[in-house]
Amino acid sequence: xxxxxxxxxxxxxxxxxxxxxxxxxxxxxxxxxxxxxxxxxxxxxxxxxxxxxxxxxxxxxxxxxxxxxxxxxxxxxxxxxxxxxxxxxxxxxxxxxxxxxxxxxxxxxxxxxxxxxxxxxxxxxxxxxxxxxxxxxxxxxxxxxxxxxxxxxxxxxxxxxxxxxxxxxxxxxxxxxxxxxxxxxxxxxxxxxxxxxxxxxxxxxxxxxxxxxxxxxxxxxxxxxxxxxxxxxxxxxxxxxxxxxxxxxxxxxxxxxxxxxxxxxxxxxxxxxxxxxxxxxxxxxxxxxxxxxxxxxxxxxxxxxxxxxxxxxxxxxxxxxxxxxxxxxxxxxxxxxxx
Amino acid sequence: xxxxxxxxxxxxxxxxxxxxxxxxxxxxxxxxxxxxxxxxxxxxxxxxxxxxxxxxxxxxxxxxxxxxxxxxxxxxxxxxxxxxxxxxxxxxxxxxxxxxxxxxxxxxxxxxxxxxxxxxxxxxxxxxxxxxxxxxxxxxxxxxxxxxxxxxxxxxxxxxxxxxxxxxxxxxxxxxxxxxxxxxxxxxxxxxxxxxxxxxxxxxxxxxxxxxxxxxxxx
Numbered sequence: 418x419x420x421x422x423x424x425x426x427x428x429x430x431x432x433x434x435x436x437x438x439x440x441x442x443x444x445x446x447x448x449x450x451x452x453x454x455x456x457x458x459x460x461x462x463x464x465x466x467x468x469x470x471x472x473x474x475x476x477x478x479x480x481x482x483x484x485x486x487x488x489x490x491x492x493x494x495x496x497x498x499x500x501x502x503x504x505x506x507x508x509x510x511x512x513x514x515x516x517x518x519x520x521x522x523x524x525x526x527x528x529x530x531x532x533x534x535x536x537x538x539x540x541x542x543x544x545x546x547x548x549x550x551x552x553x554x555x556x557x558x559x560x561x562x563x564x565x566x567x568x569x570x571x572x573x574x575x576x577x578x579x580x581x582x583x584x585x586x587x588x589x590x591x592x593x594x595x596x597x598x599x600x601x602x603x604x605x606x607x608x609x610x611x612x613x614x615x616x617x618x619x620x621x622x623x624x625x626x627x628x629x630x631x632x633x634x635x636x637x638x639x640x641x642x643x644x645x646x647x648x649x650x651x652x653x654x655x656x657x658x659x660x661x662x663x664x665x666x667x668x669x670x671x672x673x674x675x676x677x678x679x680x681x682x683x684x685x686x687x688x689x690x691x692x693x694x695x696x697x698x699x700x701x702x703x704x705x706x707x708x709x710x711x712x713x714x715x716x717x718x719x720x721x722x723x724x725x726x727x728x729x730x731x732x733x734x735x736x737x738x739x740x741x742x743x744x745x746x747x748x749x750x751x752x753x754x755x756x
Numbered sequence: 757x758x759x760x761x762x763x764x765x766x767x768x769x770x771x772x773x774x775x776x777x778x779x780x781x782x783x784x785x786x787x788x789x790x791x792x793x794x795x796x797x798x799x800x801x802x803x804x805x806x807x808x809x810x811x812x813x814x815x816x817x818x819x820x821x822x823x824x825x826x827x828x829x830x831x832x833x834x835x836x837x838x839x840x841x842x843x844x845x846x847x848x849x850x851x852x853x854x855x856x857x858x859x860x861x862x863x864x865x866x867x868x869x870x871x872x873x874x875x876x877x878x879x880x881x882x883x884x885x886x887x888x889x890x891x892x893x894x895x896x897x898x899x900x901x902x903x904x905x906x907x908x909x910x911x912x913x914x915x916x917x918x919x920x921x922x923x924x925x926x927x928x929x930x931x932x933x934x935x936x937x938x939x940x941x942x943x944x945x946x947x948x949x950x951x952x953x954x955x956x957x958x959x960x961x962x963x964x965x966x967x968x969x970x971x972x973x974x975x
Contacts, residue, residue, distance in 0.1 A: 475882055477878060477881055477882060498886075500884075501884040501885070501886060502884060503884075504881075504882060504883060504884035505883070505884045507882070508882075508883075509879070509882040509883075511875060511878075511879060513873075513875050515873065515875040515876045515878065515879040516876075517876060517894065517897070517898060518873075518876075518898060518973060518974050519897055519898050519900060519901075519971075519972070519973045519974075520897070520973075528880075528883070528893070529883040529884075531893065532880070532883055532884060532885045532889055532893070533883075533884060560973040560974070561973075561974075562973060562974045562975065573879075576883075580883070580884075586882075
């Protein structure tokens with residue numbers, strides 16, 4: 418793989434919050450490189466430290482220990498004033514959008530430019546362009562209360578892009594939106610990434626968000642990075658318990674499912690193996706049925722994937738042969754402990 | 757019912773009441789607005805936390821606010837004597853009103869500013885806004901409707917205080933209500949004064965509510 422240049426580097430980042438009696442460590446010694454121009458996902462269950470981690474990138478939360486670099490510059494060594502200047506090159510959007518409620522969409526987008534001292538005329542011109550980019554040029558003079566959730570998030574995106582940032586941080590940006598609106602906002606983010614070359618960091622608890630737009634993903638669990646890799650890799654063979662939970666069940670609690678069932682395997686079919694009725698042929702060949710417990714297909718950056726949880730026959734010999742049969746046909750097979 | 761002399765007296769008292777109320781409200785805001793802003797900024801979750809300063813001001817404000825107004829009015833007469841030169845009349849009462857109302861206004865301003873969504877402040881911080889910019893460009897504009905409602909509450913409360921100050925020779929409608937109505941037992945005059953006070957409160961409150969609603973873009 419070619420050597421990529423890092424946009425964001427975290428080195429040994431720890432974050433502790435002092436409580437009444439003791440201290441809670443939310444992030445343990447995080448090392449992370451996010452490359453220029455990529456859409457990087459950080460996924461985890463609630464309480465995993467995702468929001469704290471993203472706030473450590475623009476230092477809304479100062480790490481208790483460790484260093485944060487943006488495009489080679491160490492942010493953690495800067496004073497408040499210099500840090501504020503650097504923040505102009507990092508946009509951020511939030512789950513609850515956080516628009517200025519007493520200002521129009523246009524004034525909202527102009528706001529960060531006002532803060533950074535851009536002349537009013539120029540700010541207004543750029544704000545109009547940005548609202549056009551996010552598809553809201555007709556609602557420029559509307560107040561946030563008159564806009565839908567998706568529109569508010571578009572205003573927030575335009576606002577975050579106003580100071581021409583190198584990085585856009587998205588903290589659960591689609592979690593308060595319905596599936597259709599989510600899809601619209603995600604494709605807008607992807608579009609921005611491709612057209613403007615902005616590095617995007619996406620924080621989410623939904624695997625589907627990661628699959629739609631991210632190229633790489635880190636799974637955060639209890640303040641540690643449990644797994645990191647390309648989205649395809651992680652989806653095809655998650656190596657950790659938390660990774661499996663997120664990939665199989667999209668982070669939902671496993672108790673909602675069947676529970677422990679013996680001889681269960683997760684199989685992943687890549688798009689091109691769908692032409693042949695592999696499962697059917699296998700059952701005919703070995704004369705034994707398999708039980709399909711669940712199945713779905715996912716669109717991921719590299720193609721379409723189907724995943725199925727199958728219960729194989731009790732007979733170890735037949736089971737072994739069947740698994741080999743599938744593996745010969747490039748189907749990933751992996752035993753799972755629960756369904 | 758009223759002869760002309762009485763009418764003149766009432767007219768004068770009406771103006772005195774307005775004078776006391778508006779002047780003290782103005783100066784109460786001169787003190788209370790920055791103080792309220794300071795309380796919000798220096799709060800432990802504020803945009804520039806200075807907890808010790810916050811605690812000190814908090815205690816002073818609570819102390820002044822817990823002294824009943826009539827007692828405060830009498831207690832500060834030595835200071836009033838020095839500052840105003842006299843301890844009776846509307847001007848003298850205005851000082852006491854100011855001392856009582858300043859901390860009250862500070863709390864009103866504090867609660868209005870704290871209503872602003874923390875997330876909006878965080879968003880502004882993420883854009884690189886300084887604490888000063890957050891105060892002037894985020895907190896104050898976003899809290900404007902609530903500040904205006906608070907202003908109406910402040911005016912009507914201070915009006916109530918000014919009526920109480922009548923007992924100490926402050927003049928105004930309250931003084932007439934007490935002197936003619938209560939001490940001389942002329943109930944009619946007392947009722948008329950009370951009705952006038954009620955009307956003034958209604959007008960200020962209604963005005964405040966309307967302007968606030970009109971300025972609020974969330975509706």
